[in-house]
Amino acid sequence: MYEFLTGPMVWISFGIFIIGLIVRGVRYVRGLDWKLDRVTYHTNVSYGVKGALRSILFWLFPYGTRSWRKNPWFTLWVFAMHLGFLVTPIFLLGHNILLKEKWGFSLWTLPEAVADGFTVMVIVSVVFLILRRIALPEVRIITSWYDYLLLLIAVSPFISGFLAYHSLPNYYPALMAHIVSGHIFIIAIPLTKLSHFLLFFMTRAQLGMDYGIKRGGMKGKGMAW
């Protein structure tokens, strides 16, 4: 089982992840309609590119926009969580040892204590976001079981990974849980709302082009995000 999950299943998961995201991206772009969206994507390209880049970049950095600044705690935990999601699995020592064993190469790795810190940061962030969903009426009313499920899918590999690392010598059950939940996370990205992994950039670019081309971008200094 372990061999399968760390062998062929990796190909399957990443295959679904990559192909799924490509399909998402292609479908998004193909579905843009200059007349219905009322944005001339093709004719005012320089304004569009500028608007798209501004729209993505301002939002890509914590406290880069009015909205991020107005919600300092939310911004802190959301960025901490996403940073943890991206950095920890890629630069984890254990993952890179596995990578070296299987494919013969590895990346630069995080000191183990730092990786541990990132893991805890992800877990704490998710706990904060869950409590926020429960506590704030304006968030509670739009929250469904699906939102909790996604948080669960995303945090499971981190909880199980943390347990596996800290429960030597009897780490096998936690490790298996970690591997399975990791696969679920990767597969869920293209298939669920987690597709914002890619679509965040798409929708941000689209609204940026809208503002950059049509809604004032040709007259003003660009939208003050």
Place this chain on the structure above:
Amino acid sequence: MPEGTLCNKKPVTTKEQLQALLADKSGKQYYEEMNELEVDRKALWATIQKSLKSRTKTWLEICSHCGLCAESCFYYLANRRDPEQVPAYKIQRTLGEMIRRKGGVDNAFMQMCMDWAYSRCTCCTRCGVYCPFGIDTGVMFSYLRGLLYGQGFVPWEMKIGAGMHRIFRAQMDITTEDWVDTCEWMAEEYEEDWPGLKIPVDKKDADIIYTVNAREPKHYPEDIAEAAILFHVAGENWTVPSEGWEETSLAMFAGDWEACKLQVESVYHAMERLNPKRMVVTECGHAYRATVIEGPYWAGLESGKTPIESLHYIEWVAEALRTGKLKIDPAKKIKEPVTYQDSCNYIRNGGLADVAREIMSYIAEDFREMTPNREHNFCCGGGGGLNGIGRYREQRNIGMKIKRDQVLATGAKLVIAPCHNCWDAIRDMEEIYEIGIRWSFLKPLLINMIEVPEHLKPPEEPEA
């Protein structure tokens, strides 16, 4: 399929239909008939399938339900943070639900959608600026209005307004003759004080073609005279078209996209017919939005631009002040604290925030910004057609509290509102909340402030 004689799925295209609707006081019979109006579910779903593309579909799908849009919405704030006023909630309960049910909705649902699309959203698009994914709920509510219009679920005044555009190419029943007569009348009326004042109609190859809001010829003809005086003093070579003079679009508020196209094309035809260099639009926000920003798309112009360069009135004023065509008498600058109402339609959605500030730097000694301001300003409370809809008066008046508090916080007693919708809303706000403020367009203020060259002044009365 039961359809009312007044409330039905067909657009108003004849004067008789229009008369019948207008005769129905406050839309009493119209809304009664709406209770019986059947939803053509197949047609609704077909329209959705044809018009719901990846942008909107993705917006609805990936919304993370984070709630950052809540505080961006003035309705949410004005209604004491009612969670039911969160933009993400409002759009999911209406458009989102309609799509999930594949158009399989009933009369009650459609009426709920109509009520929410008009009385819980003015399409100010502020929420889109606060969403990390750039989900623009205002744009989606506008799309929803289009779906509702196609099924006959549209407020009585909006049905009439869209019909007016179809019949008169204006939001009100003003014929070409009425319009031209009004221009002539105004020129005559003011000629004594402003020798040589003319309102040239259909002059070819002018530098400026000036277009207005139908309310001006109908209710405030002096606004046209004021525009004429300012063009006259600035020495502009300008004209108004006899046809294609109306910039507004109640059809846009109604979601009648076909009427939107007819309306803006009448303006574009005037541009082609008269060959002016540039167009200047009166002090109206949604008019500029409709004809300059969105219009090219309805008309299918691939450039995304109007056939000739088009300016909002504040752009012309700023240019005239900058180039010295209009000079402000320093002694007559506004001395008292004064604030500026940033219209959603030409500031947030038109990029003209700096232009407005430039004007204020010329005319005001104590300009006070509202908080928030510029692209982040709140809707006046009457946008999206709401000022004109009797059914939602109460909801509108509650929403206005945000603007009231914003104005009060500046300490200014004068609000400059170069937008008909904002101007109306602020007038009504004063009537309802009595906070002791005045409000004004730019034109009358400018006329009192400019230096008039000697040769344009009326000859001195010989002393008796």
